[in-house]
Amino acid sequence: MSERMIDRRALLAGGVAGAMAGPGLVASAMGTGVLRPERDAVRKRVLRVAHITDPHVNAEKGSDRGLAQCLAHIQSQADRVDLIANTGDTVMCVNAVDEASAAHQWNTVRAVFKDCSLPMLHCIGNHDLWGWKPDGSDPRRATGWALDALGMPSRYFHDTRFDRSGWSFISLDGICGSYTGKLDDEQFAFLERTLAALPADRFVCILTHIPIISACGFFDGERFKNGQWTMPGSWMHEDAARLKDLFAKHRNVKLCLSGHMHQLDRIEFQGVTYLCSGAVSASWWGGKYYDCDYGYSIIDLFDDGSLSYAYTTYGWKTV
Numbered sequence: 001m002s003e004r005m006i007d008r009r010a011l012l013a014g015g016v017a018g019a020m021a022g023p024g025l026v027a028s029a030m031g032t033g034v035l036r037p038e039r040d041a042v043r044k045r046v047l048r049v050a051h052i053t054d055p056h057v058n059a060e061k062g063s064d065r066g067l068a069q070c071l072a073h074i075q076s077q078a079d080r081v082d083l084i085a086n087t088g089d090t091v092m093c094v095n096a097v098d099e100a101s102a103a104h105q106w107n108t109v110r111a112v113f114k115d116c117s118l119p120m121l122h123c124i125g126n127h128d129l130w131g132w133k134p135d136g137s138d139p140r141r142a143t144g145w146a147l148d149a150l151g152m153p154s155r156y157f158h159d160t161r162f163d164r165s166g167w168s169f170i171s172l173d174g175i176c177g178s179y180t181g182k183l184d185d186e187q188f189a190f191l192e193r194t195l196a197a198l199p200a201d202r203f204v205c206i207l208t209h210i211p212i213i214s215a216c217g218f219f220d221g222e223r224f225k226n227g228q229w230t231m232p233g234s235w236m237h238e239d240a241a242r243l244k245d246l247f248a249k250h251r252n253v254k255l256c257l258s259g260h261m262h263q264l265d266r267i268e269f270q271g272v273t274y275l276c277s278g279a280v281s282a283s284w285w286g287g288k289y290y291d292c293d294y295g296y297s298i299i300d301l302f303d304d305g306s307l308s309y310a311y312t313t314y315g316w317k318t319v
Helices: 003-009 060-075 099-113 144-150 185-197 240-249
Strands: 045-052 083-086 120-122 167-171 203-207 253-258 264-269 272-277 295-302 307-313
Touching: 045 060, 045 272, 060 099, 060 295, 099 144, 120 167, 185 240, 253 295, 272 295, 272 307
Parallel strands: 045 083, 083 120, 167 203, 203 253, 253 272
Antiparallel strands: 045 295, 264 272, 295 307
16 A cells, blocks of 8 residues: 555545536535536537546455446446546555455456446556566566556557547556656657647547646645645646646647546646546545545536536445
């Protein structure tokens, strides 16, 4: 278990909700929202996405049953979901465990996901890496096991099978073998090429585990000291300015999805919406994290590149 997880758990006695209200979202103290059809007369919804993040499954505390309940809740929506986007930390933590423990966690996840009928798009979280870097001893080291278990073609990719209704989805590895949010140069070059190759009228949604831009981290513990606000590079991308400048060259980038913080916020910056969508596991299956309950987001994507967004709980109670 990471030092950060331990530190953040210790702060549960108090805190501030990370929800930020914006168009299409009514925020409450619970960090939930409702979709509003205020613009539907002039736009057409083309895609409905369920955004899950941070399931942290290992079959303890009922986590496998909790994830199964979340997926069942998504699939039972009367207004059907088209796609599930998972932004990582799918297993509890395999960074420093033996092979048997890693196998147990990933096999548990596989068993839950096999009963999901909806297409699923994934990115990797920091807790999904079996050891931080490949060491030549086993191809499953670092990202290998996660890629196989989740059916991902590589640690970052644009899979055209998920292109639909004028939207494309790009999955990125913002972990890069260390607990720091950023893209390595090879991956940044891939993102530049991919965005340049896409038609200007095709809207883009980007998945990362650690938020590229976020606000809730400023209220996760005592972040203001000696007249300065601080945000660790493990909580928000160190290369946020570089990515922001790249997105400014490609105005069809409309949405960036993330998790990691187990809180909820929505940032609108220079034409891009950044959503941090709470956590399926809330406080690692130990109740709410600050005011954010067990949940996931429903995101409606429209033909003009706009979106509506709501965070919903799925009824799980702490075991």
